[in-house]
Amino acid sequence: xxxxxxxxxxxxxxPAPTTPAPARRRGRFGVHLFLSAVSFAFLAPLLLAVYASLxxxxxxxxxxxxxxxxQLSFDYYQQAxxxxxxxxxxxxxxxIAVPGVLLTLFLASFVAFAVSRVRIRGxxxxxxxxxxxxxxxxxxxxxxxxxxxxxxxxxxWMSDSLTMYDSLWAVISVQTAFQLGFCVFVLANFMRTLPRxxxxxxxxxxxxxxxxxxxxxxxxxxxxxxxxxxxxxxxxYNDFLWGLVFLSDGDKLPVTSALNNLxxxxxxxxxLLAAGxxxxxxxTIVVFLLLxxxxxxxxxxxxxxx
Amino acid sequence: xxxxxxxxxxxxxxxxxxxxxxVVLGALLGIPILLDLALIWGPTLASVGLSFTTWDGIGDxxxxxxxxxxxxxxxxPQFWPAVRHNxxxxxxxxxxxxxxxxxxxxLIDRGVRFSRFYQSTLYMPVVLSLAVVGFIxxxxxxxxxxxxNAVIGGRxxxxxxxxxxxxxxxxxxxxxxxxxxYVMILYLAGLKSVDxxxxxxxxxxxxxxxxxxxxxxLPTLRPVNVIVGVITVIESLRAFDIVxxxxxxxxxxxxxxxxxxxxxxxxxxxxxxxSAIAVVLLLVSLGFIVTYLVQELRGEQxx
Numbered sequence: 142x143x144x145x146x147x148x149x150x151x152x153x154x155x156p157a158p159t160t161p162a163p164a165r166r167r168g169r170f171g172v173h174l175f176l177s178a179v180s181f182a183f184l185a186p187l188l189l190a191v192y193a194s195l196x197x198x199x200x201x202x203x204x205x206x207x208x209x210x211x212q213l214s215f216d217y218y219q220q221a222x223x224x225x226x227x228x229x230x231x232x233x234x235x236x237i238a239v240p241g242v243l244l245t246l247f248l249a250s251f252v253a254f255a256v257s258r259v260r261i262r263g264x265x266x267x268x269x270x271x272x273x274x275x276x277x278x279x280x281x282x283x284x285x286x287x288x289x290x291x292x293x294x295x296x297x298w299m300s301d302s303l304t305m306y307d308s309l310w311a312v313i314s315v316q317t318a319f320q321l322g323f324c325v326f327v328l329a330n331f332m333r334t335l336p337r338x339x340x341x342x343x344x345x346x347x348x349x350x351x352x353x354x355x356x357x358x359x360x361x362x363x364x365x366x367x368x369x370x371x372x373x374x375x376x377x378y379n380d381f382l383w384g385l386v387f388l389s390d391g392d393k394l395p396v397t398s399a400l401n402n403l404x405x406x407x408x409x410x411x412x413l414l415a416a417g418x419x420x421x422x423x424x425t426i427v428v429f430l431l432l433x434x435x436x437x438x439x440x441x442x443x444x445x446x447x
Numbered sequence: 448x449x450x451x452x453x454x455x456x457x458x459x460x461x462x463x464x465x466x467x468x469x470v471v472l473g474a475l476l477g478i479p480i481l482l483d484l485a486l487i488w489g490p491t492l493a494s495v496g497l498s499f500t501t502w503d504g505i506g507d508x509x510x511x512x513x514x515x516x517x518x519x520x521x522x523x524p525q526f527w528p529a530v531r532h533n534x535x536x537x538x539x540x541x542x543x544x545x546x547x548x549x550x551x552x553x554l555i556d557r558g559v560r561f562s563r564f565y566q567s568t569l570y571m572p573v574v575l576s577l578a579v580v581g582f583i584x585x586x587x588x589x590x591x592x593x594x595x596n597a598v599i600g601g602r603x604x605x606x607x608x609x610x611x612x613x614x615x616x617x618x619x620x621x622x623x624x625x626x627x628x629y630v631m632i633l634y635l636a637g638l639k640s641v642d643x644x645x646x647x648x649x650x651x652x653x654x655x656x657x658x659x660x661x662x663x664x665l666p667t668l669r670p671v672n673v674i675v676g677v678i679t680v681i682e683s684l685r686a687f688d689i690v691x692x693x694x695x696x697x698x699x700x701x702x703x704x705x706x707x708x709x710x711x712x713x714x715x716x717x718x719x720x721x722s723a724i725a726v727v728l729l730l731v732s733l734g735f736i737v738t739y740l741v742q743e744l745r746g747e748q749x750x
Contacts, residue, residue: 172557173560173561175554176554176555176559176565179569180564180565180568180569183569183624183628184568186583186624187571187572187583190583193586193594205598206594206598248475248478248479249479251475251479252475252476252479252480255472255476261476269743270480270483270488271479271483272740272743273736273737273740274487276732276736277732278681278685278704278725278729279687279704280703280704280707280708281490281726281732282486283707283708283711283725284494284711284722284725285489285490285497285722286486286490287711287712288504288718314482317482318482318486319487322483322487325479349465349468350464350468350471351467351468354475378576379574379576379579381576381577381688381691381692382687382688385691385708385712386708386712397576398578400578400579411592414586415583415586418579421576421579422574425574425575425576426574428574429571429574430567433567436574437570437632440629440632440633440636441632441633
């Protein structure tokens with residue numbers, strides 16, 4: 142969108158510019174200067190992390206962070222992967238986030254459907270229950286959940302700790318329950334904007350409730366589901382607290398929490414820590430760059446109502 | 448819309464669900480409700496209950512009345528600093544990050560060239576986990592190896608993250624780094640939906656650009672302002688990852704959320720006491736949540 146909004150007005154109707162053209166151009170230049178300065182300031186920490194991660198520690202220690210590189214390599218990445226078993230933690234993160242997202246979207250979309258399209262009693266109350274639940278600070282529920290998960294037994298094939306505590310199930314179920322609120326809220330608002338007639342036609346054709354939901358409503362929600370899926374994946378992947386509290390076995394940690402636990406060995410070598418941070422950040426940045434449109438749509442779907 | 452209502456009323460009787468429909472409805476509505484009650488609202492209530500007990504998580508649960516709260520307010524040195532930090536978080540995000548996000552959104556919305564690039568760059572930090580933000584902050588601000596000290600030089604390097612009078616500000620800057628982009632995106636979406644005719648009418652009436660913004664555009668952004676307010680409050684109350692990643696929330700970085708976590712997963716598991724802190728957090732946030740929901744509900748009825 143490079144064209145200013147005023148081009149939609151026929152030239153004859155356009156108000157005479159209040160400021161002379163040169164001043165306006167200078168204003169533009171100022172805006173660019175400001176925006177690029179801010180953009181650079183926002184990117185700088187990331188760029189620095191990437192740069193540091195590519196250089197041996199001795200070099201930055203000797204010549205400083207902003208010296209020209211004498212030697213660049215991916216050694217630290219290899220080290221972070223090999224020594225700390227990052228791949229294992231990545232797998233954990235995926236094992237939590239993928240089922241978590243799918244489950245959340247499925248359950249939330251049905252609740253949203255019931256609340257917004259089937260006239261059930263107490264629909265608003267339900268909506269409020271879920272939405273408010275998502276706004277609670279996590280620490281409010283963490284203690285009882287910790288106790289609860291320690292009490293719920295699971296068979297050995299599901300959890301080698303024999304309880305829900307210290308198993309990925311705990312993290313997946315909390316993530317799902319917690320994120321349900323946001324998804325229900327967004328999807329219910331989205332479904333309200335769908336034309337009612339389509340559903341009514343289906344009902345006249347004798348479609349049952351499941352068909353109305355799965356075959357008629359859900360396909361229309363594809364853009365909202367894509368947006369939410371992207372957003373939820375990032376949130377679940379980025380989660381730090383649940384993994385920290387509900388998993389005690391270091392091997393089960395998701396990658397963000399694992400990075401924290403591994404910091405001890407990184408302490409002396411900040412360039413290695415930089416490599417670790419870049420590795421952890423990379424998936425979400427890639428997802429963001431590829432699916433930017435969906436990503437932003439997801440946030441604003443939740444914000445601009447109806 | 449009286450028209451559709453009349454047609455709906457004309458349909459034979461209320462909609463009846465078949466047996467199969469009821470089973471589907473019961474199961475697919477029941478599971479999420481159960482999940483929500485068991486894992487969110489149940490524990491919330493349990494937290495309230497446990498806060499009146501002294502429990503270490505193993506032995507018997509003993510009723511303690513208001514003892515935990517009394518201890519918390521008068522006898523727990525970390526409590527008030529944590530409250531202060533949470534408030535600071537709120538003020539900082541609300542008065543610095545949010546208006547800055549709005550400013551950026553307005554500038555980008557004016558349709559400058561490369562706006563896509565600016566938008567993506569400014570938004571990038573939002574996709575990072577706060578934990579990663581914490582690590583990057585260390586990279587830049589650590590005393591002996593940080594980039595900032597490397598630039599400043601000098602014989603006595605500043606301990607940006609270790610000095611308890613200084614570190615909270617550094618962490619707040621890092622938190623703003625992330626919050627600004629979030630707010631910007633919300634306002635950008637809001638600005639896109641502002642009717643351009645409004646702005647033109649204001650310009651025709653001789654309003655300056657600034658007047659048009661404050662008198663015409665900003666009032667139409669009210670719903671976005673509400674959302675930004677809610678998000679800012681919630682984020683300030685939830686703040687945790689970033690300080691925990693830096694130094695486990697000690698030595699000047701205390702937050703209510705950290706105190707709760709410390710009391711349950713620390714060496715001494717003081718579940719009753721930790722719950723009392725959680726309840727304080729709950730009460731503060733519930734105030735905002737209820738306000739927000741009332742607002743939503745009103746919008747719902749107007750629809």
